Amino acid sequence: MSESSFLPTVYDPAPVEEKWARFWVEEKLFTADVNSDRPKFSMVLPPPNVTGSLHMGHALCFTLPDIIARWKRMQGYNVMWLPGTDHASIAVHNVIEQSLAEKGLTREKLGRQEFLRVAWEWKEKYGGIIIHQLKRLGASLDWSRERFTMDPGFSLAVRKVFVDLYQEGLIYRDYYLVNRCPRCQTVLSDIEIEHREVAGKLYYIRYPLADGEGSIVVATTRPETMLGDTGIAVHPDDPRYRHLHGRVAILPIIGRRLPIITDERVEKDFGTGAVKVTPAHDPVDFDLGRRHGLEQVVVIDGAGRMTEAAGPEFQGLDRSSCREKVVARLQAEGYLVKVEDYRHNVGHCYRCQTIIEPYLSWQWFVRMKPLAQPAIKAVEQGEIIFVPENWAKTYFDWMYRIHDWCISRQLWWGHRIPAWYCQDCAATIVSLKDPDRCSQCGSSRLRQDEDILDTWFSSALWPFVTLGWPEETPDLRVFYPTDLMATGFDIIFFWVARMIMMGLKFTGKIPFRHVFINGLVRDMYRRKMSKSRGNIIDPLEMVKKYGTDALRFTLASLAVPGMDISLSEERMAGNRAFANKVWNAARFVLMNIEGQDLSLNPQELTLADRWIRSRLKKVTGELNAALEQYKFYEAADKIYHFIWHEFCDWYLELCKPSLKAGITSTRAVMVETLERTLLLLHPFMPFITEEIYQHLPGAGKSIALTSFPSAEEIEADEEAESLVGLLQEVVTEVRTIRAQHRVAPKVKIKAWVKATDEITRSRLAVLIPYVKFLAGLESLEFKEDFEAGIPCLRGAGATWEVAIPAAGLVDLSAEKERLRREIKQIEEEIAKLQTRLQSPAFIERAPQDVVAETRANLAELEARRKKLSRSLSGIE
């Protein structure tokens, strides 16, 4: 048969993938029907930032749900998987402001209107990149439902949520000490701060007492903040300072009078047991100050520069150079007692890694406790299930101790806070529609709050606003709550928890039933991928090199729930080889069925046909069970092993003689098995399976629209499995003997076989032609007596023996070595089992079937040893 009419020998993924990716989108295969009467299965994609280009985290984050989506769709579900993007305030600001800076511009110079125009322009231009990439990579998303977190519907919903929460008292404004990033020029919420240990110093500073009698020494890591000190605190029970209670110290440099207060929160054992109190620049001091009525003196501004209140000597200095100057002056004036090296945790901005500055300012907050309570309950009662479940503990830990959420940001790109301040009576107006006049005094001199909302505020609404909320749309009714949310553990607090809280609050329902938490993608040495390390593995580059299917399969085969994934290119090369294997198996099948009768006569099935069907049944069951539990790695492993090591290595090889003999049913089973196998593989490798499927006789519009195999469709055939098991044993034994004696495959040799019981004998009789073919034997005959004086190479199972007359083939001393080694291994095993069986405790207490099994194993091993020993002494 000429090969030219068939598929090429080497599979080239790129053209195939591009073709089908386009086809799926153009044919709208993944558009869900809201009127369908099939059961629904819905998900929303975690919206990638519009700034980004696709990275491995994304690739993982859509590959796994795509596997589920395709699987469920093939199982007959009405699958709706909604895509979209997130406006990502800070990230967009960083990108745009950086490009402005290159032109010598700042956002202030540009102005708010113009900046927003640039941002939208930028979003239109680059925001589509990820969407394009997702389409190219074949994620089976419903593109008719694509959303953006700043589209008009979203703006309306965000405003409604804000107004409702405000009216209920769950959103409030307060003058509070918050975290500010001096570089990003905005405040951040607590969870946007990353604490990292840094090498710092602990400065001991002496503050003289006002009455001139003595002094008190305090320890601080931030001496520059002393300029804003308004008190000193000691522990009430600390005997060292009892005489100082209620007295007054003098702040060096500034000269301010500092009352010495007592508070339980002071640690007696740290430093000197006395702490300076700077209410405007430290969270603990802020509380202390509020409780004890201390003044708040702001000495560092939002950009990290010293204010006028820091005094003329320091005003305008950066906080770090100010530290040096303050320390120098303290030293010069004798106030600096000592300086110690000190490692401590310092908060950094999660976006730009700048050290965070506590910053006293008016901000908007969400009161979290009332929202958290039902969200905790939903997980406690199992309405929402984390996979793996131990992530629920992380969720609970955070939720129980939740703090109020600072939601205002001093940025422009985002949802502007719907609050107005009356310039005449100072009233605050929060409203759905832009107000014309003050509701208190009727003045029309209103000024809208300059700030926008934290990006995560709108992200929290993603699962229901994307479906039409606050309208009661059919989509919302049919597809909400969603079934599965797949995302990384790093955003459980940022996103998952807040979606649960907001979902319950505004829809009265959970937003999703299952939360699948995937790990971080790391490099092959388990290091985080980062640009600075230069160890980024770019998914698009991998796609180019190995194909999307190989990338997807690699991610799936490494995805153990909740565990980080360490990725290597070798692994991907291996899976490209797997794709190629599938391709060539398909080529082989297609070559052999072209123009042939494919009718299936059950009477005509060969042993191999019966065996592969039975194996396929079991693998199908295992695959479905694994996916049911989100065990992607296990599912991938099962299908990989089945295709490569059962379908290709044994079944297709066994088909060759049958095909030669012209057995029609084998062709039928071959193509039937190939087709079912492709369906099983499709969720993992959508492209190559589609391409091959389209070459099969009777192919439909798309493999994605076929129905997923179920184990019930096929019958098990234990007899065939057991016979092929025996076949594999014998063939492997003969091959091993050949390989160890360097008997090349093309050298046709004779072999003898015998069985130690009648049943094995009759089974071997059936298997002889197969063994001959697979082991490359010229002949294989039953022979009762091997001991006829001809030196042989021997192998044995428990109930059978093979012998290859060795004359002229090999060096017998090598054979003796081989037999000795094998016997030794068997004897070690036998010794272990004997010890176990000699223990009365084992016989008495272990379950009967375990004991029986152990006995049977021992008997088998002993039988083998006997046979091999006889062979050995025969040679000797």
Place this chain on the structure above:
RNA sequence: GGGCGGUUAGCUCAGUGGUAGAGUAUCGGUCUUACAAACCGGGGGUCACUGGUUCGAACCCAGUACCGCCCACCA
């Protein structure tokens, strides 16, 4: 300071009570007409350590060590 996870073959990882597995790497042999991105075969592990429970432990319990991550107001 609290919590979570990890430690199994050279490497990356599966494996929740009954004779240690995969991929890859490695060594040897093959172009056996689907596939050299392939085929056949081999070697390679006191399952981190110490105790305990059990007839039996990689697996359960207690502790130790090292690695990683998250949370945390000792300035």
